[in-house]
Amino acid sequence: MTLRTAGSPRTHLLRQRLRQLAFFMLVPLGLSAQAAGVETLVTHAAIVDFEFDWGRDGLYCPTCNQGAGNARLAWTDGKLNLWVANVDDATGAFVPANGRGVKVDTNTALVTTYGNGPEWAFSALGSQLVYTKYLPDQPPSDATAGIGVATMVNGQWTHEMLDDSLQRISPIATLDLTDAAAKIQYQDPAKSATFWRLMSDGAEEHPIAVQGYSAGARRWVPGTGKAILTGKAPSGYNQIFLFDTTTGDTQQLTDENGNVSGAMMWQAPEYSNEYVFFGVLNGKMLVVYRQLPDANGQLSWQVIQRNSLPADFPYVWSPEYFVHNGRSYIFFQMNKTSVAANMSKPSQIGMVGILPDNNTLVNLTPDTATSRVRMDPEYYITAQGPFIYYNRYQLATTDTGPVPDGVWRVDTQLGPPVISSSLSH
Numbered sequence: 001m002t003l004r005t006a007g008s009p010r011t012h013l014l015r016q017r018l019r020q021l022a023f024f025m026l027v028p029l030g031l032s033a034q035a036a037g038v039e040t041l042v043t044h045a046a047i048v049d050f051e052f053d054w055g056r057d058g059l060y061c062p063t064c065n066q067g068a069g070n071a072r073l074a075w076t077d078g079k080l081n082l083w084v085a086n087v088d089d090a091t092g093a094f095v096p097a098n099g100r101g102v103k104v105d106t107n108t109a110l111v112t113t114y115g116n117g118p119e120w121a122f123s124a125l126g127s128q129l130v131y132t133k134y135l136p137d138q139p140p141s142d143a144t145a146g147i148g149v150a151t152m153v154n155g156q157w158t159h160e161m162l163d164d165s166l167q168r169i170s171p172i173a174t175l176d177l178t179d180a181a182a183k184i185q186y187q188d189p190a191k192s193a194t195f196w197r198l199m200s201d202g203a204e205e206h207p208i209a210v211q212g213y214s215a216g217a218r219r220w221v222p223g224t225g226k227a228i229l230t231g232k233a234p235s236g237y238n239q240i241f242l243f244d245t246t247t248g249d250t251q252q253l254t255d256e257n258g259n260v261s262g263a264m265m266w267q268a269p270e271y272s273n274e275y276v277f278f279g280v281l282n283g284k285m286l287v288v289y290r291q292l293p294d295a296n297g298q299l300s301w302q303v304i305q306r307n308s309l310p311a312d313f314p315y316v317w318s319p320e321y322f323v324h325n326g327r328s329y330i331f332f333q334m335n336k337t338s339v340a341a342n343m344s345k346p347s348q349i350g351m352v353g354i355l356p357d358n359n360t361l362v363n364l365t366p367d368t369a370t371s372r373v374r375m376d377p378e379y380y381i382t383a384q385g386p387f388i389y390y391n392r393y394q395l396a397t398t399d400t401g402p403v404p405d406g407v408w409r410v411d412t413q414l415g416p417p418v419i420s421s422s423l424s425h
Contacts, residue, residue, distance in 0.1 A: 077099075083101060085102075104129065143167065217263065230262075286308075330352050
């Protein structure tokens with residue numbers, strides 16, 4: 001889940017609902033010409049807030065991570081157990097189907113408690129996991145919550161709680177394989193303060209001081225050690241800011257006449273690996289920004305694309321991006337209402353590219369005969385191409401809550417990976 005809405009973690013109402021559930025192209029690929037995908041059941045199991053390991057980038061490596069590979073997912077079950085299962089690179093299936101492959105840790109926080117579950121951390125150490133963990137033999141509470149880290153040692157998972165991390169929750173880590181070790185950012189249980197530190201015991205904690213930040217979306221910018229997040233601008237609107245962990249400097253990136261949230265920044269191969277980012281304006285419009293010369297010849301962040309959603313599903317939720325065969329794509333949940341906790345209304349999964357020839361929004365799940373809530377989309381690039389995975393629910397009614405319908409996926413129809421790479425982690 002990674003702390004998202006159009007720009008915020010799950011609200012209290014959504015947590016209540018969820019508790020009821022315990023640069024090259026060999027062939028140009030344009031979204032505007034693509035046919036809609038067909039939904040495929042992955043598993044009936046209620047695997048909520050699953051996160052994929054770095055094989056998701058289309059670079060499958062069965063010998064990485066001490067032979068455990070990099071085609072994996074992690075999640076926490078209703079009994080607070082943290083599991084890692086495999087992904088079949090050829091078919092996209094979960095192995096085993098119920099997601100209970102290897103039990104990595106116990107007494108870990110549910111996504112419904114703090115708005116986020118386990119997250120992967122990438123560095124030269126390989127793939128690790130960070131998550132909210134409770135002190136052993138004590139009831140789960142804000143006072144007993146801290147930062148858990150799981151690491152493979154000699155092919156076996158080990159786990160620990162970081163020193164001086166009590167009353168710290170919801171860590172997310174950098175995903176840079178060239179770093180000697182990962183960084184993490186996290187919050188206090190009230191989500192009134194945000195911090196970062198190196199992912200090692202004894203590391204010093206540093207504040208991420210962005211004026212007006214209040215538990216909105218926060219992400220790492222790949223390859224930079226910078227965090228992109230939402231804060232309050234002098235205009236009074238929420239805008240997107242960039243925080244540099246090296247210098248402690250904060251830069252305001254947007255100045256829209258409205259609230260902007262839900263940002264992610266990455267290097268776009270279609271723009272010569274320049275950094276671009278997106279945000280969500282007033283919960284309804286997806287906006288992409290790129291640095292271009294202004295009237296004075298100085299580089300400034302400028303809008304290169306705006307996408308409004310369909311009238312029947314106008315609200316953006318959980319936007320993320322992936323890069324496939326030299327092009328970037330943004331995918332997201334499309335809601336009927338601005339209230340993410342409203343699971344009595346169906347939702348759809350959308351996707352859009354960031355070039356003029358593929359920036360037409362595509363509804364990947366246009367089946368109106370199957371009225372379902374589709375939420376928390378994640379991508380994984382299989383040998384067949386990128387799949388979008390998500391939890392699906394039968395609609396809540398006045399008498400019942402939402403009924404889990406399992407994990408489903410849809411093929412983006414962008415085709416198999418054509419870029420190969422040699423990996424050794």
